[in-house]
Amino acid sequence: xxxxxxxxxxxxxxxxxxxxxxxxxxxxxxxxxxxxxxxxxxxxxxxxxxxxxxxxxxxxxxxxxxxxxxxxxxxxxxxxxxxxxxxxxxxxxxxxxxxxxxxxxxxxxxxxxxxxxxxxxxxxxxxxxxxxxxxxxxxxxxxxxxxxxxxxxxxxxxxxxxxxxxxxxxxxxxxxxxxxxxxxxxxxxxxxxxxxxxxxxxxxxxxxxxxxxxxxxxxxxxxxxxxxxxxxxxxxxxxxxxxxxxxxxxxxxxxxxxxxxxxxxxxxxxxxxxxxxxxxxxxxxxxxxxxxxxxxxxxxxxxxxxxxxxxxxxxxxxxxxxxxxxxxxxxxxxxxxxxxxxxxxxxxxxxxxxxxxxxxxxxxxxxxxxxxxxxxxxxxxxxxxxxxxxxxxxxxxxxxxxxxxxxxxxxxxxxxxxxxxxxxxxxxxxxxxxxxxxxxxxxxxxxxxxxxxxxxxxxxxxxxxxxxxxxxxxxxxxxxxxxxxxxxxxxxxxxxxxxxxxxxxxxxxxxxxxxxxxxxxxxxxxxxxxxxx
Ligand SMILES: *[C@@H]1O[C@H](CO)[C@@H](O)[C@H](O)[C@H]1NC(C)=O
Ligand SMILES: *[C@@H]1O[C@H](CO)[C@@H](O)[C@H](O)[C@H]1NC(C)=O
Ligand SMILES: *[C@@H]1O[C@H](CO)[C@@H](O)[C@H](O)[C@H]1NC(C)=O
Ligand SMILES: *[C@@H]1O[C@H](CO)[C@@H](O)[C@H](O)[C@H]1NC(C)=O
Ligand SMILES: *[C@@H]1O[C@H](CO)[C@@H](O)[C@H](O)[C@H]1NC(C)=O
Ligand SMILES: *[C@@H]1O[C@H](CO)[C@@H](O)[C@H](O)[C@H]1NC(C)=O
Ligand SMILES: *[C@@H]1O[C@H](CO)[C@@H](O)[C@H](O)[C@H]1NC(C)=O
Numbered sequence: 001x002x003x004x005x006x007x008x009x010x011x012x013x014x015x016x017x018x019x020x021x022x023x024x025x026x027x028x029x030x031x032x033x034x035x036x037x038x039x040x041x042x043x044x045x046x047x048x049x050x051x052x053x054x055x056x057x058x059x060x061x062x063x064x065x066x067x068x069x070x071x072x073x074x075x076x077x078x079x080x081x082x083x084x085x086x087x088x089x090x091x092x093x094x095x096x097x098x099x100x101x102x103x104x105x106x107x108x109x110x111x112x113x114x115x116x117x118x119x120x121x122x123x124x125x126x127x128x129x130x131x132x133x134x135x136x137x138x139x140x141x142x143x144x145x146x147x148x149x150x151x152x153x154x155x156x157x158x159x160x161x162x163x164x165x166x167x168x169x170x171x172x173x174x175x176x177x178x179x180x181x182x183x184x185x186x187x188x189x190x191x192x193x194x195x196x197x198x199x200x201x202x203x204x205x206x207x208x209x210x211x212x213x214x215x216x217x218x219x220x221x222x223x224x225x226x227x228x229x230x231x232x233x234x235x236x237x238x239x240x241x242x243x244x245x246x247x248x249x250x251x252x253x254x255x256x257x258x259x260x261x262x263x264x265x266x267x268x269x270x271x272x273x274x275x276x277x278x279x280x281x282x283x284x285x286x287x288x289x290x291x292x293x294x295x296x297x298x299x300x301x302x303x304x305x306x307x308x309x310x311x312x313x314x315x316x317x318x319x320x321x322x323x324x325x326x327x328x329x330x331x332x333x334x335x336x337x338x339x340x341x342x343x344x345x346x347x348x349x350x351x352x353x354x355x356x357x358x359x360x361x362x363x364x365x366x367x368x369x370x371x372x373x374x375x376x377x378x379x380x381x382x383x384x385x386x387x388x389x390x391x392x393x394x395x396x397x398x399x400x401x402x403x404x405x406x407x408x409x410x411x412x413x414x415x416x417x418x419x420x421x422x423x424x425x426x427x428x429x430x431x432x433x434x435x436x437x438x439x440x441x442x443x444x445x446x447x448x449x450x451x452x453x454x455x456x457x458x459x460x461x462x463x464x465x466x467x468x469x470x471x472x473x474x475x476x477x478x479x480x481x482x483x484x485x486x487x488x489x490x491x492x493x494x495x496x497x498x499x500x501x502x503x504x505x506x507x508x509x510x511x512x513x514x515x516x517x518x519x520x521x522x523x524x525x526x527x528x529x530x531x532x533x
Contacts, residue, residue: 076389477505
């Protein structure tokens with residue numbers, strides 16, 4: 001009697017975990033994620049002096065983040081992903097300090113650099129009060145210790161909690177074969193500055209311990225989703241067990257641009273979702289001498305190889321890659337990239353500082369403190385992001401089908417990609433291009449609406465009326481993206497309360513040049529005024 005009761009309870013618990021996870025995937029698909037690296041987002045005292053050595057701790061905290069949730073929420077984000085929360089190594093190494101949180105030493109202690117348990121819980125309570133979900137980045141591939149350049153690395157395993165013995169780890173070998181999954185899953189990721197002691201995630205003891213750890217972590221802190229760091233570097237079989245133990249949704253990091261390599265994680269049921277590295281590469285290239293046809297092509301490949309692209313995390317920046325503007329800092333190009341990732345199929349993920357057009361190169365220079373930009377809410381990409389999130393959130397509210405229906409390609413050529421996202425009535429028709437702010441003015445015709453629909457470009461609050469075939473005229477210029485919705489759907493959104501009829505865009509040379517002269521003249525007069533005062 002007793003055993004059968006326990007058996008039934010366990011079965012019910014398992015079934016619940018499975019359902020909970022699927023329900024969570026649905027919940028996450030309609031969210032939009034702002035990615036925070038805690039050490040670089042906000043300090044407890046809110047100070048904005050940018051005296052930060054980017055290879056060391058710079059002072060950001062959970063409390064600082066809590067105090068600046070308005071900055072994130074006003075941009076329309078409905079979820080926040082934070083960098084790892086557990087205790088890391090304290091040493092200053094040849095590759096800097098553990099400000100990023102990826103160098104775990106104790107899975108059962110919080111990182112005191114970022115605050116106390118009370119601070120973290122207060123942050124999460126405040127987020128949930130605002131109906132924002134929390135995604136926490138977790139490390140399962142390795143534990144970390146400072147490394148003195150002696151091979152094999154001398155690791156004092158007794159310093160790790162709970163994996164305090166050599167038996168929990170793979171024997172040392174350096175990953176050298178990046179195409180051989182046995183090699184990149186069982187060997188240790190680069191020993192340089194630190195040793196990344198590679199957990200033996202094939203061993204039942206490690207699987208069970210990580211499972212019970214994540215279950216406890218999720219329940220102790222009411223975590224809503226996980227990002228699994230270096231998911232590609234643990235064995236396949238480990239991943240679904242870990243996700244099931246957590247009971248929640250996860251995006252697992254699988255760094256590859258190859259559809260077969262990425263999509264097998266989905267088709268074999270290994271991970272619920274992954275950041276969309278498939279589109280990341282061609283999207284970047286399209287704005288750096290490449291073609292938007294390659295993005296369209298990759299979209300088709302992903303649609304056939306993966307079984308659900310709406311659960312991939314759509315992004316153009318993260319903490320591992322050089323900033324978008326590092327290669328080309330043209331603002332119109334950045335606006336097009338932002339428009340694409342926010343309106344694309346999948347879960348939009350914006351990395352802190354992207355909205356301030358940061359330009360940092362590879363790690364650690366892509367981890368600039370956000371306070372350096374003074375949390376400026378009038379920065380052009382901040383304003384753009386806010387509009388796009390609002391439009392997307394509203395479309396989701398109008399139609400639950402908005403998320404599930406993958407977008408239709410209306411027009412793709414080397415310079416343009418125009419998509420229709422969402423069912424008729426709540427559809428968003430958007431066009432990105434790679435012409436840059438020097439782009440000339442022209443018109444193009446695009447479909448996606450019904451005959452005579454009155455339509456608004458929400459980025460400029462300009463109206464156009466669809467012709468008898470449901471096509472509209474797009475007035476293009478200065479390389480700006482276009483985002484159209486039916487005028488009637490904007491009611492109660494606060495967006496475009498005043499609109500004007502659209503028309504040809506003036507070329508930059510005329511009005512813009514004149515504006516510049518006026519501004520310079522004003523500055524000059526003002527400057528002289530000060531000089532003589
Ligand atoms: C480890 O392998 C990488 C190539 O994957 C190589 O660049 C590096 O020098 C190797 N390091 C050691 C300590 O063997
Ligand atoms: C793949 O890597 C493993 C571990 O390093 C090695 O034993 C195996 O020989 C490699 N396979 C091939 C085909 O090179
Ligand atoms: C969760 O809280 C319990 C009770 O305080 C504690 O025993 C456990 O270690 C915690 N788990 C984690 C992962 O922090
Ligand atoms: C994708 O594949 C997984 C694993 O086979 C399956 O559970 C899931 O239902 C599939 N989803 C779709 C949308 O086909
Ligand atoms: C846009 O695409 C065209 C055609 O592929 C290419 O020649 C051009 O360099 C691209 N523009 C940018 C800014 O990369
Ligand atoms: C905020 O950004 C706007 C637009 O780029 C700029 O005009 C303004 O000076 C900035 N404000 C501050 C305080 O930096
Ligand atoms: C209507 O728009 C589609 C693209 O959505 C385009 O292919 C077609 O040529 C347009 N029709 C006209 C008459 O311009």
